[in-house]
Structure formats: structure tokens, C-alpha cells
Amino acid sequence: MRNIAEFQIIGRVGKLKRLGSTIRVSLAANYPFKDKEGEWKEDPHWNEVTIFQGELQDRVWRQIQSGDLVHARGRIKQNSYVKDDETRYTVDLICNELSRLAKPVELGDDGE
Known part of the structure; x- marks a missing residue:
């Protein structure tokens, strides 16, 4: 049996930023x-989420807003590091797939 530790998010993009050799994308999933x-x-x-794959990085940087x-x-990958003599833990979401489902809805001058 295969072992898995995966995530799946459907949400709105907040910010895209380059950080070293990666792209980080903040996503908001709303729960009513x-x-x-x-x-x-x-x-x-x-x-x-963090994107390492070059081809996916290029596409996301050009097409996603x-x-x-x-x-x-x-x-999903858990990591740890030591800072100020204290071990700290992180959970990284390493993105292998990202696709746009819809562009944001633009409201007219009258709010509709």
C-alpha cells in the first residue's frame, strides 16, 4: 500500500511572492x-503553498493573479530547525499542481 501525505485547497489567491528559488502563493479558503x-x-x-517546479512556477507567475x-x-512535509537554542517545527505545503478555476468577479460602478 502506498503512503501519502497530501493536501488539496480550493480558494482565492492572496499574494504571490518569489522567495529564493521558489514561489509562495497565499490562498484563502472560506468556510461559512x-x-x-x-x-x-x-x-x-x-x-x-510553495512551488519548486520551474515550469509550474513560470506558468503561475505569468497567469495567476x-x-x-x-x-x-x-x-505535506514537516520540517524542523533550531533558532535561539529552541527547536521549531514547520509544516510545508509543497504544491505540485495549481490551476485557475475562475477569475475574480469585477463589480461595476453601481456595485453589480
């Missing part, structure tokens, strides 16, 4: 809930 008054609210969960709805998929 009812508050105490029975009103629907959004609870955005922000995650940052803030606000786009995307589907990201990849593997």
Missing part, C-alpha cells in the same frame, strides 16, 4: 458559518 444572531459569516482559512479562484494540490 452562522453567528449567534443567525447571520451567515465567512471564516477564511489562510494557507501558503490575486483574487483568482484556484485549485492547488501537493504534498
